[in-house]
Amino acid sequence: MNLLFHHVCKDLRHSRWLIVLTWLTAACILWLPASLVEKRVEVMQWLPYISCGAWVLVFLTAGRIVQLDAPRRDTAFLRSRPFSSSDWLASKLSSCLILILPMALLQVAMVLVTGLRPEFIDLLLIFFEEMLAFCVVMTLALAIATRSKTYSNFIGTTMVIFFAAYIIFVMYMIAEKQLARTTKSEWSYDNEYLKLSRLLITQVIAVLGLAGGLFLCMRARRPERLAAVISSTVMIAALAWFFWPLNFVKTFTRPEATAPRSEWPDLSKLKLSFREQESWSQKKAGSVPARFSFSDGVYNDTTYRRISGHTQLDGLPEEWFAFPNSFEYELSLTNGKTFSGRYTASAGLWELMALPLVGMALPWDKSTNPLCDVELAEFPLPKAADAMTGAKLRGNVHVPFKRPVILGRLPLRAAASTKIGNRHISITEVERNDMEIRYKLAIEQLRVLTRGDWYSESHRRIEFLAVNVAKREFLRQGSAESSGRSFGHYSLQFLDFSQTIHRDLTKEHDGGIIPEDWLNGAELLIVGDEFGGTLSQSFDFSEVTLSNP
Amino acid sequence: METIIEARNLGKRYRQKDAVHALSLSLPAGRACAFLGRNGAGKTTTIKMLAGLIRPDSGSCSLFGQDSQHLRPEDWQKTGYVSENQELYDWMTGEQLIAFTSKLYPSWDKPFEKELLEKLGIPLRRRVSFCSRGEKVKLALLLAMAFRPRLLILDEPFAGLDPLVRSEFLDTVLEITHQNDWSIFFSTHDVDDVEKLADDVVIIDEGRLQVSESLDSLQNRFRRIDLQGPHEPLMKTAAILGLERHADHSRFIHSAFNSETLATLEANHSEAHIDVSTISLKEIFIALAKNFQTENPRS
Numbered sequence: 001m002n003l004l005f006h007h008v009c010k011d012l013r014h015s016r017w018l019i020v021l022t023w024l025t026a027a028c029i030l031w032l033p034a035s036l037v038e039k040r041v042e043v044m045q046w047l048p049y050i051s052c053g054a055w056v057l058v059f060l061t062a063g064r065i066v067q068l069d070a071p072r073r074d075t076a077f078l079r080s081r082p083f084s085s086s087d088w089l090a091s092k093l094s095s096c097l098i099l100i101l102p103m104a105l106l107q108v109a110m111v112l113v114t115g116l117r118p119e120f121i122d123l124l125l126i127f128f129e130e131m132l133a134f135c136v137v138m139t140l141a142l143a144i145a146t147r148s149k150t151y152s153n154f155i156g157t158t159m160v161i162f163f164a165a166y167i168i169f170v171m172y173m174i175a176e177k178q179l180a181r182t183t184k185s186e187w188s189y190d191n192e193y194l195k196l197s198r199l200l201i202t203q204v205i206a207v208l209g210l211a212g213g214l215f216l217c218m219r220a221r222r223p224e225r226l227a228a229v230i231s232s233t234v235m236i237a238a239l240a241w242f243f244w245p246l247n248f249v250k251t252f253t254r255p256e257a258t259a260p261r262s263e264w265p266d267l268s269k270l271k272l273s274f275r276e277q278e279s280w281s282q283k284k285a286g287s288v289p290a291r292f293s294f295s296d297g298v299y300n301d302t303t304y305r306r307i308s309g310h311t312q313l314d315g316l317p318e319e320w321f322a323f324p325n326s327f328e329y330e331l332s333l334t335n336g337k338t339f340s341g342r343y344t345a346s347a348g349l350w351e352l353m354a355l356p357l358v359g360m361a362l363p364w365d366k367s368t369n370p371l372c373d374v375e376l377a378e379f380p381l382p383k384a385a386d387a388m389t390g391a392k393l394r395g396n397v398h399v400p401f402k403r404p405v406i407l408g409r410l411p412l413r414a415a416a417s418t419k420i421g422n423r424h425i426s427i428t429e430v431e432r433n434d435m436e437i438r439y440k441l442a443i444e445q446l447r448v449l450t451r452g453d454w455y456s457e458s459h460r461r462i463e464f465l466a467v468n469v470a471k472r473e474f475l476r477q478g479s480a481e482s483s484g485r486s487f488g489h490y491s492l493q494f495l496d497f498s499q500t501i502h503r504d505l506t507k508e509h510d511g512g513i514i515p516e517d518w519l520n521g522a523e524l525l526i527v528g529d530e531f532g533g534t535l536s537q538s539f540d541f542s543e544v545t546l547s548n549p
Numbered sequence: 550m551e552t553i554i555e556a557r558n559l560g561k562r563y564r565q566k567d568a569v570h571a572l573s574l575s576l577p578a579g580r581a582c583a584f585l586g587r588n589g590a591g592k593t594t595t596i597k598m599l600a601g602l603i604r605p606d607s608g609s610c611s612l613f614g615q616d617s618q619h620l621r622p623e624d625w626q627k628t629g630y631v632s633e634n635q636e637l638y639d640w641m642t643g644e645q646l647i648a649f650t651s652k653l654y655p656s657w658d659k660p661f662e663k664e665l666l667e668k669l670g671i672p673l674r675r676r677v678s679f680c681s682r683g684e685k686v687k688l689a690l691l692l693a694m695a696f697r698p699r700l701l702i703l704d705e706p707f708a709g710l711d712p713l714v715r716s717e718f719l720d721t722v723l724e725i726t727h728q729n730d731w732s733i734f735f736s737t738h739d740v741d742d743v744e745k746l747a748d749d750v751v752i753i754d755e756g757r758l759q760v761s762e763s764l765d766s767l768q769n770r771f772r773r774i775d776l777q778g779p780h781e782p783l784m785k786t787a788a789i790l791g792l793e794r795h796a797d798h799s800r801f802i803h804s805a806f807n808s809e810t811l812a813t814l815e816a817n818h819s820e821a822h823i824d825v826s827t828i829s830l831k832e833i834f835i836a837l838a839k840n841f842q843t844e845n846p847r848s
Contacts (some may be wrong), residue, residue: 006652014640068638074602077637080630080651082622 007091011065012098018064019099022057025050026103032490033113033435037442038428044485051488053161054103058134059141062096063154066145073149089214096138104130111489116424116446125448126489140234167179186392193194194247201244202237209233257405259530265401269315272371272399272537277310291541293373294548296381303381305484306545307393313371320401320532321353322371329377329395331544334387339379345400348461349529352476354404358469363502374399376539380448388547394540401532408526411441412466412519420462420526422446428494428523434513438498439466439524442451443484445491465525466499475499551578553700553732554599557814561594561756569756571608576734576749578699581726583747584736587838591756592736593632599734600630604745612700623659626654629693631686632704639678643671643688648697654696662695668721684806690718693726701726703735707742714736719745740831752834754841764830771833773826774814775799777793780821790836797821802828802836 012019028050035043069078069088078088107130108123144161148154213229233533239264276289293308313322324345331339355362375399382388410416417426422445429440441464466475478500484493501514554576561569567592576582586592597603599610601617610617615624638646651657666673669687672680677688686706693701701722707715719742720821726733726746737743743750743764750767752760760767776783776799783799785792788810792801806825814823827834 003652006649010638014638073636074597075632075636079602079633080625080628080632080635082625083653084622356616425814429608446748495658 003083004087004091004094004241006317007087008094008098011068011091011095012291014068015061015064017060018057021100022054022061022099023106025054025057026106027206029054029106029110029488032111032487033110033115033473037426037444037492038046040259041387041483041494044487044492047487055134055137058137059158060155061099062138063145063148063158064151065095065099065140066092067148067151067154068089069148070148074148086336088466089320092142093214100131100134102210103134107488109177111446114444114490115540116422116444116490117419118273118422118446122422122448124445126446129448129489132207135210136206136234136237137202139206143234166225194244197247198244198477201246202241204430205237205240206233209236257530259403259532264532265317267533267535270425270535271312272374272397272535273312273314274539274541275312275404277372290548292376292544304378305381306371306378307376307546309372309376309397309443309541310373312369313399316401318367319356319403320370321349321366321403322401322535323349323372325400326398327374327376329396331377331379333382334390334393337382339377341378343375343378345375346432348463349402349404349527351463351465351525351527352474354406354465354525354527355474355530357404357406358467360467360469360472360474370545373397389543389545391546392540392542393544394538397537399535399537401535402529403532405528405530406525407528410526411523412437412522412524416524418526420528422448423462425526430519432514432519434514436498436500437466437475437514437518438496440497441495441524443493443495445493447486447491461528463527464495464497465527466497466522467525468522470521471518473501473518476502552576552614553578554582554612554734555614556595556599556608556610559595559598559605559610560607561591561598561603562606567756569598569605569753570757572753572756573608574751574758574761576700576732578704578732579730580710580748581630581733581735581746582749583743584751584753585740585743585834586736586753587841588738592753592755593704594756595753596632596702596734596736598686599704600628604650604655604832622786626656626696627699629696629698629701630704631689631693631702631706633686633706633708635689635704637677637685637689640676642674642676643680643684644673646677646688647673650692650809651695660699662691665691665695665721665725669717678720686710687714687718690722695760697729699731701731701733701735703733703737705736705737705738706736715739715742722746739833740829744830750830752837756797759841761839767833768830770805770807771828771836772803772810774801774803774806775826776814776818776821777824778821780818790840802832805838 029047032040032043032047059349067073069076069092071079071085071088072080104127108127111118111123111126142156144152144157145151148157193335209232213225213233216225216229274291276291278289291310293310295306295308297306298302316322326343326345328342330338352363353396376397377395406416407420408425410418410425412427412430414427414430418423418425424444426442426444427439428442431438467473475497476499478498479496480498481496482493483496484491486492501518552575554574556572558571559572560567562571572595574582584596594603598605599612599617601612601620604618612620612628613624613655615621620628638649641649647662651659651662661741669691671691672684675684677685680688687752690706702826703722710718722733723746724729733746735746747762747764749842750760751758752759778797780797780799783789783792783801788803788805790804791801792799794800811823811825
């Protein structure tokens with residue numbers, strides 16, 4: 001152990017200036033929390049470059065440390081000294097770990113200094129995520145440097161490898177573009193979790209490869225064999241990054257924002273039926289009964305048509321809402337063409353649905369039918385030659401039930417702030433004039449990849465609603481501008497609302513002069529939703545006409 | 550007697566060329582062996598294979614009975630290695646480098662280190678990168694000797710040194726090795742040094758072993774012979790090297806000289822005066838080298 005320490009000290013002394021430079025570069029990332037919240041977005045523009053520089057420096061420094069006594073260099077001082085290969089590898093890994101350890105700690109420090117008050121487990125996850133990423137860079141440098149005879153050889157090999165990798169990447173992108181199907185891919189927020197699964201499995205492979213390399217190295221006493229193991233590991237990890245099929249992350253995510261089971265609507269008492277509805281027809285200049293409505297969208301130069309079916313939902317308790325729905329379908333045209341697909345909805349509730357929770361009425365009548373229509377299918381618009389009538393449509397719809405919850409209430413004034421989950425929300429500005437109220441929010445968020453917080457997650461969507469309960473009025477319409485940036489484990493978003501007053505349904509219209517005292521007692525509601533089960537129902541329609549009547 | 554170095558059918562190819570071909574040699578304990586050859590003969594390649602620094606393409610070699618490709622730290626604790634192109638940590642001072650290296654050897658002899666420092670006159674406070682070549686070689690020698698190795702491998706350690714430094718260096722090595730009964734395997738171009746230091750001589754050419762015997766035996770079998778006066782032209786044999794004839798004077802080096810050789814010469818050339826003289830190792834080496842060159846002219 002003493003000998004190992006002796007070598008680590010020697011390595012660190014050898015590359016001390018480069019190490020200090022690397023750490024200083026990483027320390028620049030602390031500019032971010034050091035600056036005021038309003039300035040952070042500007043500072044963050046530079047951080048990716050600094051971060052990139054730090055990574056390059058880690059690579060170069062690790063390469064230099066390893067190159068000092070590279071086993072491939074027969075003139076190296078240590079080659080003819082009593083020092084085993086396994087000790088050599090252990091000392092180099094230790095030196096490189098000492099190099100990257102402060103870099104990961106700096107990321108943790110950055111999160112701490114931002115004032116986001118992360119939980120201990122978050123800090124631990126951030127630390128390990130950073131360490132894993134730096135380990136991949138470090139081991140790549142280790143693999144290349146171990147097999148290089150000189151440092152310039154190491155740089156040259158690196159450039160060739162990266163150039164080759166870039167060429168392969170470009171070729172892959174071109175091939176993917178050429179070979180990709182033009183049909184719209186099935187989208188699901190599960191895909192985001194698949195990305196996360198790939199990210200995680202890549203890192204697991206990297207660590208396993210490193211452990212395997214160490215094992216082989218210690219058995220064979222040839223540290224350069226590690227290079228082959230690591231190269232293979234990187235190849236496998238890259239393949240996993242692109243092609244790993246199994247989504248295992250969602251299984252581990254907490255079922256947050258789920259209402260207690262006992263409060264879920266009783267599905268056996270719910271009745272969802274498809275029905276005809278009066279629809280306006282341009283041709284006939286009159287209303288006709290219709291089963292469906294259609295809307296079009298363009299994706300990859302292909303027009304897609306979405307079919308919604310008119311429905312009647314009975315038995316849903318007052319506090320619950322049914323929106324939006326997922327579906328899978330199969331559409332058969334009369335000429336034999338068949339389309340099929342699946343869609344998983346991810347949107348959250350509309351913030352106005354929270355009004356009853358503060359004793360205000362909804363600005364629409366929900367009681368008669370809480371679900372007027374559901375989405376059934378989306379398909380590429382058939383060509384003119386294809387029959388647009390007589391199609392068969394069947395499949396399943398999945399209607400999730402959600403209820404609004406108020407996650408936080410803030411007085412609508414500057415400097416008010418609260419923490420919702422991992423989001424720190426503060427009101428930075430509130431202005432009133434006769435026509436509108438303008439308020440600006442800063443949302444700082446901790447991003448921990450393994451927790452999935454970075455990715456869209458329907459159940460944790462939050463919305464904002466400014467209300468004055470005493471006056472039974474709320475703000476709406478107007479504009480909402482969003483800007484922000486993310487870097488590392490920190491994300492900052494600014495929301496700038498300019499809104500007018502929407503008065504209660506009992507009032508006749510929106511807008512109007514905003515009284516000077518409106519802000520007295522005004523609150524900002526932070527609204528989320530809770531999941532309460534899914535109603536699945538099959539459908540089977542024949543003689544479908546694929547356009548509006 | 551224990552064999553310290555053993556090489557069997559050692560071979561190494563660089564692209565299309567045989568750098569070393571089927572080389573076998575051994576070094577018994579307590580002997581000093583000079584490894585000679587022309588430039589590019591394969592000396593450094595052989596030494597690196599012996600020390601396990603490069604992998605042979607064929608054959609095997611061992612140090613202290615341990616395969617050179619799998620030398621253990623304990624084998625290196627018994628082996629000092631100095632090469633002309635060996636790197637030292639040149640960002641360290643001499644003092645730091647000695648302190649660093651001493652921790653690698655449990656047998657590091659501090660008083661002996663001081664003795665060597667006095668003998669060699671190494672600047673301790675100067676960074677290695679600012680030291681002259683001679684100072685670096687002396688430092689490398691100290692680092693290879695202060696732990697009292699049983700085997701010292703020196704790959705052209707005298708190359709590029711001025712005569713004074715070389716003399717100091719050689720004297721130190723000589724004195725210490727004779728005192729301690731170490732085994733030494735060293736390559737050099739300077740054949741004069743060999744006579745002082747070596748017990749055995751190994752000569753290679755084009756990667757092939759040409760001579761491997763004790764220095765005494767080698768010097769005993771090589772003689773310069775001068776034939777003066779009328780005599781028949783000499784029949785060229787493998788043993789006759791560097792034959793020159795000017796009128797009634799023939800001169801050559803006989804590589805297998807013994808009492809029978811002289812008797813035969815006297816019988817065949819009774820009218821000529823035969824003068825037999827001993828020659829230096831340098832002359833032997835030059836004669837052999839010229840002979841190799843004639844037999845295997847390089848492209």
